[in-house]
Amino acid sequence: MRRVLISLFTLAVLPLALVGDCGLPLEYYGYEFLNPAISRLDSRFLPYIGGFETLYDELDNEDWEQMQQTDNIDEWYERYCEGVEKQDLVALIYGDSERRLQALRRAIADPESRLSDLEAKLRTNSFARHLMKYRCGEVVDYLLYAKKIEPHVTAPRNTFAKKPPSGNAMKRLVEEGLAIFPTVESHYLRLRYAYQLLRLSHYRGDYAHVLELHEYLMPKIDADPSLIYYWIDGHYAGALLGLGRRIEAAYLYSRIFINCPSKRESAYRSFSIRTDDEWKELLLLCKSDRERADLYVLRAQNDRALLLDEMRAIYALDPDNEGLEMLTVREIKQLEMDFLANDLNPRRRANLSLGIPRPDARQRLIDLQQFVLEVAEADRGKRPEFWELARGYLHLLAGDFHYARRAFWTVAPALENDTLQQQLNIMRRVLDIMAITELNDSLENAYFKVLANEELLEKYPDLDNLIYDKFRDVYRDNGEYGKAFLLTHKLRDLRYNLDIDLLREFHALAVDTNDNSFERRLLLERGGPNAVNDLIDMEATYYLQRGQLRLANKVFRQMPEENWNDYGNYAPFKAYFDDRVNRRLPDTLQLFNKAEMFQQVLDLEERADLSPEPNEAARLYYGVGLAYYNMSYFGYNWRAADYFRSGENARRAANGQGNDFVFTTRQTELDNYEHMSMELARYYFEQARKKTLDPERGARYAYWAAKTERNQYYADGMPGGQRPFGYFQLLTDYYDDTEYYRKIIEECRTFAWFTGNLSLDESDN
């Protein structure tokens, strides 16, 4: 016999998930507003709106068991006219209660015993009290019997544990139940006994006996309508399947699927049709076109089903079938992912790699539009408003805003159902958003109110994204790049590559006193509570990077003094022979915040300019040079003039990959500016060298200038292909008799090589 086998073994090589660049699974990003509840189904039917198999993957056995338990408890609850508490039913039926049930049974059997004689847990249990009050010994007997059966008919929690060899025990339990059955007065309990007996025999694999039992027991039961009948049908169908009566089994499973939510999953799994002939036979077995339509509803639950195909079949058989609405919603939800606002979706490229929109989505949209139009115009269903609403939304998805608006306008007066009304409201809102071409203060304020409506956002969690994404496009189209930027970025994203125009625009926005709540919300949301100070810091840093220290100082001091220390403390005046960007500084060094540091550098320069003493002036210029050097990309205090630094960019710069020290980065589409310029540092080292009268100091300043010469050469992409050694030559020509010269030879291998004190192989680069 051929068996369908999608083996884990053989499929283990299949990719399980798409993975993004950084190794994280890609997730769909888009906008969903269609509420499945607009279809006419009870709420427990709703989960399978996304396809039953998807649901099956999401829920595990315990979820289904819980659903069945809930159904069972509801059954008992109704039987007792809601006169007992549900948790008390759960405690006695599902709890570890066998001993207590036996005590209750004894008490019921004893005409002398009273409620007060029972143990506390029974006395306080409303179900037990009820059973005691009405002396319902039959019910307790049944519960005790059911408890005995349970281990034989349920899978062990630990799937690795040994299963009890229960064949004979099950047989004995069947015999015991059969002996009890005729003595039971309550037809409802008889129904439950019948269920347990069929269940036991089914799980024993004694299929013929299941059929015999069914024939023997069921005519003896005259209970009210109950879900238990469907549970019995499930085992009866299982036995039919085991006996090869596949069509009858499939028919029963289809009825269980439609009518019994807690058994829906197992019925769907067990429903099996192998050939066209079997399908035809099954259709013939159905008692009505509605039942036939339900078969199509069932098989449409397959995630890979072509829904419209099945929907047409359902419609032809039973135009008012509830499943038709549910399937329509499911198909529209897929199309919603394919089309809704796809042109504004910032992650549409990533969605494409997930197969969204689907390659055939456009045709599916057209086909569904035709079908919905046909249904809406035929007016054969009970709820034309559903179809009209669906029609409007499909127009919206197709981009036909005019027809969408007209359909919504047409359907509005006919809507009495709250869910449909709410759906119409959100569809209209989406339509309004999609149709925006310009924004002004009043529109922005109006949408601020929408964004502040937490209840609405909770209900439609994609609404804020849709508004933001739409606004971003509109701002961009209208030249308001700052706002467009804020709608897709955090304010701090600017720090990768400071843009002075945007900084100024945001600053103006931040201090603007007009009454635009949307702008304020935007800045607060994207910039956080310290947005103004952050902007000041960024602007000051921008000027520092461009060597405009006075302006940087002036801008930074716009910030309240109490916040200066929030932006770091620095000590850029220390000289280290080797360059390391992450260096632990000695605790003895004096630290400056940015305002103090800017002032300190400015003061040093001013004092140097004014100093009549050449050596002192040189020492001061050297300090300024060190500060500029150490705040650069190459220095240990680089954080004073930048926010992000990548070591990889040194290599890229040397390869000429940067553009004015701006490098692409994964972190942001804005790219990353690296503060690599050595111009100012070299200028001040050269000033110091020229001023000083001390050769030792001169050698030191020349060496630092040499470092700037080297750094600049690589940062500029190695122009000419030959590294300049101007300052090395200067050192050799003028400072070769100094101690510092000898120290450089010891410390710097390149210089040692340059001076002939090291072979080329041994030298640094």
Next chain:
Amino acid sequence: MTSKPDLLVRNLLASARRVNAAIISGATIVCLLIFYGCEAPDTPDYQTARPTVGFYHWQQTLRPDSLPLHLLEEPELFVKCFDVTWSGGRPEAVAQLEIEYKDEGAPLPFRIVPVVFITNEVMRRVSNDGSMELAQNILLLLDNLLGYQTCPACPQGGRGSSAGESPQSSSYRELQIDCDWTAGSRKSYFKFLSDLKSLLPEEVTLSVTVRLHQFRDRKAQGIPPADRGSLMVYNVGDLNRWETENSIIDSNITTNYLTNAGQGEYPLALDLALPLYQWGAVYRQGKLAYLIDELGVDDLSDSLRFESLNQHRYFVSQKTYLDGYLLYSGDNIRLESSPYGTLSAVAKQLSIVPSFEEQRLLFYRIGSELSETTSASKLRNLSHSIR
């Protein structure tokens, strides 16, 4: 350790195999003589021996009576006993083996090498502490499933141990773990294997499956701490693409993996595993929708329902049920198989894998239609092609 009588039987079988091979294939004799020429007289047996032909059994129900057991060169069958998946926040054993034999309790005509498939997700999620517990649970369940299982060549009785104790004996000599581990799950998987090994009796061999990417990218994927491995040489193509020629086996693809590329010998002794199955891959709107196991040309011969596009590809021209799957008009089907010619070419590529005494050539899977129709001599020829 191998018991002496068993070793004797095996040596006899090996000798018989060599004789049979010589009788069956004159051409092979000529080739061997030419190839081994002057070396032959002094060549140790194992250097000319070929791998022993064996099989995997992968269905949930094992019905020994219905299997072509004559294909087994040793009374030994690799039987998948259950899968371990991750469900409800813990490992779960599913698809547990059921054995339907003519007489419950009667000895099986072969030894079972139990195989346990573990999803990579389990290995990614199982905690450090959970690893030992998982190993114990797996052995416990194997005891439950195989405890009664006996065969003439097996030690009698079950494993005779409870969790936590060091077992004294086992109803199986080898246990194989099948997991498509990755660099990300490697640490946890290897720890699990070490835990499992520590629980097994000394005489039980722990083997693992090794996929081609794990074989080639051994630096990144690591070498599992096991006694031996089975190199799985199938499922090589991209099944998701309609354009793929044959995802089951393709010598143009395997050649890219079967290379040492300066890496030296794989540090584990490797058995070899080749496919012997076929299926139909159904594509709907450009995406893989189903795999229909054992689908063949005859199943698609109804031209009213299936239009042949070329030798292996079909177009579904009307909605129809096929083997329990509902196909829609417009679906495409590609038949994939394990053609002998391709197997032969791949077998030659496998000469890169070092041989060793008692090396096995395993076919996936016994019970497939191809296993029913392929002769034992053809399988032996494939085994010869490797050496």
